[in-house]
Amino acid sequence: MARTFWVGGNWKMNGTVAAVKELAATFNAGTSPSDVEVVIGAPYVYIPLLADSLRKDWAVAGENCYIKASGAYTGEISPEMLKDVGAKWVILGHSERRNVLGESDQFTAEKTVKALQAGLKVVLCVGELLEEREAGTTQTVVNRQLDAVIKAVSEADWANIVIAYEPVWAIGTGKVATPDQAQEVHAAIREYLKNAVSPKVAEETRITYGGSVNAKNCKETAQKPDVDGFLVGGASLKPEFLEIVNATN
Numbered sequence: 270m271a272r273t274f275w276v277g278g279n280w281k282m283n284g285t286v287a288a289v290k291e292l293a294a295t296f297n298a299g300t301s302p303s304d305v306e307v308v309i310g311a312p313y314v315y316i317p318l319l320a321d322s323l324r325k326d327w328a329v330a331g332e333n334c335y336i337k338a339s340g341a342y343t344g345e346i347s348p349e350m351l352k353d354v355g356a357k358w359v360i361l362g363h364s365e366r367r368n369v370l371g372e373s374d375q376f377t378a379e380k381t382v383k384a385l386q387a388g389l390k391v392v393l394c395v396g397e398l399l400e401e402r403e404a405g406t407t408q409t410v411v412n413r414q415l416d417a418v419i420k421a422v423s424e425a426d427w428a429n430i431v432i433a434y435e436p437v438w439a440i441g442t443g444k445v446a447t448p449d450q451a452q453e454v455h456a457a458i459r460e461y462l463k464n465a466v467s468p469k470v471a472e473e474t475r476i477t478y479g480g481s482v483n484a485k486n487c488k489e490t491a492q493k494p495d496v497d498g499f500l501v502g503g504a505s506l507k508p509e510f511l512e513i514v515n516a517t518n
């Protein structure tokens with residue numbers, strides 16, 4: 270089964286009402302191949318506006334969520350709330366959640382379960398720190414991050430999960446992983462899924478790359494057999510995101 274190419278934007282903590290409207294108008298006017306799935310992750314407060322203004326062949330994602338549907342959890346947002354305001358996806362386990370906010374593999378796995386139960390699709394981010402790569406532990410770290418989710422979800426759940434491999438040393442640094450570096454980790458993730466979940470899940474799960482992806486470097490990486498798309502940070506706040514959406518053309 271051919272995997273549908275998937276391109277996500279992650280706006281992180283950026284935006285204004287005016288910028289959301291302007292970017293949506295720019296994206297709406299651009300070309301988006303019908304065989305590429307596109308999702309934009311936006312700060313909670315801009316999700317309703319983005320869901321209203323963005324082209325309907327693209328979807329909107331939250332950038333995080335909590336593990337409860339409602340209740341006394343001041344400042345938190347539930348998967349149900351994300352869905353209620355128009356999000357179809359949620360990004361979970363981003364390295365900024367893991368490393369800046371101190372969120373564990375287990376907490377990420379629990380969020381994944383709750384988000385899936387609420388009917389959201391999940392972008393599950395994994396990736397190693399620079400010191401972990403230099404110590405040769407990239408795959409150990411990525412497998413550990415995956416393991417928490419593998420244990421928590423069912424085999425069928427994987428149809429609603431896209432993996433984003435994001436080496437932390439490449440995020441926002443301008444240091445992009447080479448196409449071969451991305452391919453090597455993606456192939457190892459697929460092999461891991463094959464043994465730890467099933468050959469079907471390994472074959473069908475989209476594994477995307479994130480870390481300083483831009484219009485110039487996306488095309489070569491997009492050709493790699495185990496690269497099924499991108500999760501784009503900085504460049505998703507610019508018109509060039511449309512070029513990344515068209516990376517396979």
Ligand SMILES: O=C[C@H](O)COP(=O)(O)O
Pocket residue numbers: 279363435439440441442443479480481482500501502503504
């Ligand atoms: O989620 C996106 C990644 O953190 C990549 O961000 P970046 O493209 O700005 O390096």
